[in-house]
Amino acid sequence: MSILVSKDTRLVVQGITGREGAFHTEQMIAYGTKVVAGVTPGKGGGWAVGNVPIFDTVQEAVAATGANTSIIYVPAKFAPDAILEAADAGVALIVCITEGVPALDMLKVRAYLDRTPSRLIGPNCPGLITPGEAKVGIMPGHIHARGNVGLVSRSGTLTYEVVYALTLRGIGQSTAVGIGGDPINGTSFVDCLAMFEKDPETRQVVMIGEIGGTDEEQAAEFIAAKMSKPVTSFIAGQTAPPGKRMGHAGAIISGGTGTAAEKIAALEAAGVRVAKHPGEIAELIAERL
Amino acid sequence: MKLQEFQAKRIFGQFGVPVPQGDVATTPAEARAIAERIGGTVVIKSQVLVGGRGKAGGIKLARSAQEAEEVAGRILGMDIKGLKVKKVLVDPGADIRKELYLGMVLDRARRRVVVMASSEGGVDIEEVAASTPEKIISVAVDPCQGLREYQARDLALNIGLAREQMGKFAQICQALYECYMACDASLAEINPLAVLGDDSLMALDGKMVLDDSALFRHADLAAMRDEDEETPEEREARLNGLSYVKLDGEIGCMVNGAGLAMATMDIIKYFGGSPANFLDVGGGAKADKVAAALRIILSDPNVKAVLFNIFGGITRCDEVARGILQALEQVPTKVPMVVRLVGTNYEEGRAILAEAQMATAETLAEAAQKAVAAACGA
Numbered sequence: 001m002s003i004l005v006s007k008d009t010r011l012v013v014q015g016i017t018g019r020e021g022a023f024h025t026e027q028m029i030a031y032g033t034k035v036v037a038g039v040t041p042g043k044g045g046g047w048a049v050g051n052v053p054i055f056d057t058v059q060e061a062v063a064a065t066g067a068n069t070s071i072i073y074v075p076a077k078f079a080p081d082a083i084l085e086a087a088d089a090g091v092a093l094i095v096c097i098t099e100g101v102p103a104l105d106m107l108k109v110r111a112y113l114d115r116t117p118s119r120l121i122g123p124n125c126p127g128l129i130t131p132g133e134a135k136v137g138i139m140p141g142h143i144h145a146r147g148n149v150g151l152v153s154r155s156g157t158l159t160y161e162v163v164y165a166l167t168l169r170g171i172g173q174s175t176a177v178g179i180g181g182d183p184i185n186g187t188s189f190v191d192c193l194a195m196f197e198k199d200p201e202t203r204q205v206v207m208i209g210e211i212g213g214t215d216e217e218q219a220a221e222f223i224a225a226k227m228s229k230p231v232t233s234f235i236a237g238q239t240a241p242p243g244k245r246m247g248h249a250g251a252i253i254s255g256g257t258g259t260a261a262e263k264i265a266a267l268e269a270a271g272v273r274v275a276k277h278p279g280e281i282a283e284l285i286a287e288r289l
Numbered sequence: 290m291k292l293q294e295f296q297a298k299r300i301f302g303q304f305g306v307p308v309p310q311g312d313v314a315t316t317p318a319e320a321r322a323i324a325e326r327i328g329g330t331v332v333i334k335s336q337v338l339v340g341g342r343g344k345a346g347g348i349k350l351a352r353s354a355q356e357a358e359e360v361a362g363r364i365l366g367m368d369i370k371g372l373k374v375k376k377v378l379v380d381p382g383a384d385i386r387k388e389l390y391l392g393m394v395l396d397r398a399r400r401r402v403v404v405m406a407s408s409e410g411g412v413d414i415e416e417v418a419a420s421t422p423e424k425i426i427s428v429a430v431d432p433c434q435g436l437r438e439y440q441a442r443d444l445a446l447n448i449g450l451a452r453e454q455m456g457k458f459a460q461i462c463q464a465l466y467e468c469y470m471a472c473d474a475s476l477a478e479i480n481p482l483a484v485l486g487d488d489s490l491m492a493l494d495g496k497m498v499l500d501d502s503a504l505f506r507h508a509d510l511a512a513m514r515d516e517d518e519e520t521p522e523e524r525e526a527r528l529n530g531l532s533y534v535k536l537d538g539e540i541g542c543m544v545n546g547a548g549l550a551m552a553t554m555d556i557i558k559y560f561g562g563s564p565a566n567f568l569d570v571g572g573g574a575k576a577d578k579v580a581a582a583l584r585i586i587l588s589d590p591n592v593k594a595v596l597f598n599i600f601g602g603i604t605r606c607d608e609v610a611r612g613i614l615q616a617l618e619q620v621p622t623k624v625p626m627v628v629r630l631v632g633t634n635y636e637e638g639r640a641i642l643a644e645a646q647m648a649t650a651e652t653l654a655e656a657a658q659k660a661v662a663a664a665c666g667a
Contacts, residue, residue, distance in 0.1 A: 076505070100502045101502060102500055102503035103475060103502065104470060104503065107400060107401075107402070108432045108433075111432045138603060139602060140601070140602045140633060155547065156548065156549075157545055157548065157549040157600040158548035160600050160632065161552070161600055164632075184395075208548070210548055210551060213398065215397075236548045237554075239551075239554045239558045239564060240554070241534070246534060246567050247547025248547040248548070249500075249501075249502060251551070255415055256419075277654065278552050279654045
């Protein structure tokens with residue numbers, strides 16, 4: 001088992017003919033992901049990246065190929081539309097890689113998605129991977145190995161860093177999910193923790209947070225109340241000054257809330273072991289094997 | 290992107306919020322002319338993007354045009370928290386009976402725009418929130434419904450406004466909400482929203498922060514960016530698509546990815562050093578972008594060592610290595626550098642740097658320790 005993506009994932013790529021979309025489609029196929037369709041309005045009927053059929057709409061792609069998951073590589077100004085199109089076509093899992101989607105667009109998109117059965121991961125995220133089964137994202141596949149540690153993170157390259165350290169120690173992952181660094185996203189830490197708690201293959205969970213918002217504090221409450229599996233964490237931004245956006249739109253300490261110190265205190269109070277630096281995560285996980 | 294007070298108030302005014310009919314001056318003579326047009330007492334307000342302007346002496350009353358010229362002369366050129374005053378706003382003086390607060394912000398946890406109001410305006414609202422949180426009343430807005438009139442009336446009632454003012458207050462709330470949504474703001478604030486002697490309401494101050502991600506559809510607002518408020522380094526970073534925040538330490542950092550960049554700063558601190566900056570070169574960073582980033586880092590005289598931490602994914606390590614060499618040709622330096630490359634094409638990258646005889650590291654912890662040692666001159 002694993003969460004969200006697996007051998008049963010049938011992927012449609014929205015924006016398959018763009019530079020990013022084409023490159024990563026190739027990478028995902030090379031990893032073994034079942035990419036069944038691509039969507040680029042106006043280019044339906046053609047083929048992309050070898051033998052992936054292109055459709056004009058997600059609706060057509062789903063009807064023709066049975067796609068159940070979508071990944072979005074379109075520019076920020078078209079991303080809200082792409083997410084809503086996938087949801088209206090009944091796609092169960094929508095992964096939006098696109099960075100720089102306006103926050104108020106996401107506010108409306110999320111409110112709409114809450115009334116549909118679709119789940120969104122992202123935007124502004126690296127995607128997710130179940131090693132050996134499906135890579136739905138932009139992460140380098142070869143650094144992952146199959147195993148029993150579930151990972152959830154607001155960051156991209158910091159997740160790769162932690163995954164790579166785990167793999168080098170011979171510790172594999174069940175699924176690694178990047179939920180993205182924006183203020184409003186589709187899936188939270190709590191959503192992923194709940195899924196990992198239910199997943200029989202996952203024995204431990206790593207949660208990589210950062211400054212800004214209160215998602216980590218909500219996760220701490222959930223862990224204390226609902227989780228039996230051990231959770232190890234790291235919070236990036238301990239040295240970040242208040243009032244400055246640290247790259248991610250969501251990584252900002254504002255109005256005195258969202259500091260790393262508050263998040264670490266909340267997590268430790270919930271029994272989570274918090275690493276002092278990213279390299280320590282693999283050590284803490286190894287101690288509990 | 291933050292707007293100046295005069296910009297925020299002009300925009301509020303366009304959406305129907307009552308604002309003073311003042312104007313902006315860059316010289317004492319201009320301030321005098323505006324004061325003459327207004328007549329009577331005016332208030333001269335420094336336009337800089339920091340809080341606490343009043344306490345710093347950047348806001349003063351003037352009772353005549355002559356005095357306005359003198360006061361503007363003293364405020365223009367003044368240094369407020371490191372920022373030089375280049376503009377003053379000259380507003381008509383107001384007969385203030387009471388000061389209220391009205392603000393709106395995106396509440397991430399509730400995924401709603403939240404409208405906040407308080408009877409305790411004119412002071413730092415974060416202090417009110419800390420000492421008397423019950424005096425801040427808030428309502429969350431459903432994005433499909435918008436701010437409804439009853440919600441605005443609820444706010445008015447709960448901050449103790451007289452019934453005669455309820456309608457006017459509700460109108461201002463709705464105008465400000467419309468403005469917030471139309472401009473893609475992440476914060477809009479009126480503090481104080483004053484009750485005047487004639488019972489009318491007026492926004493005497495205005496603050497607005499815009500969502501940078503949405504500026505592509507607001508060319509008019511993007512053009513309001515005050516380049517005087519940016520350091521040359523911040524401007525170069527923005528124009529090169531780099532995310533850069535200057536800090537006051539001595540180890541310059543160049544990293545791909547925001548989370549990893551923050552973690553790199555943290556680990557420098559953990560090993561006893563202090564980061565000079567946050568810098569995310571972004572995904573797929575090409576050589577010229579890396580060169581621009583290195584120029585920005587090296588322009589800080591406090592920098593005693595530079596740490597490169599690149600986890601190749603979309604970003605290719607050989608491209609980054611070439612960028613480092615290219616930058617070093619443009620900006621020769623004796624500052625020691627420590628490079629850590631992992632992931633896509635790291636072998637090619639390391640080979641390129643081996644020729645340049647740069648210190649390399651395998652793990653992040655090792656890289657950080659080497660950079661801290663280098664900064665100490667070890």
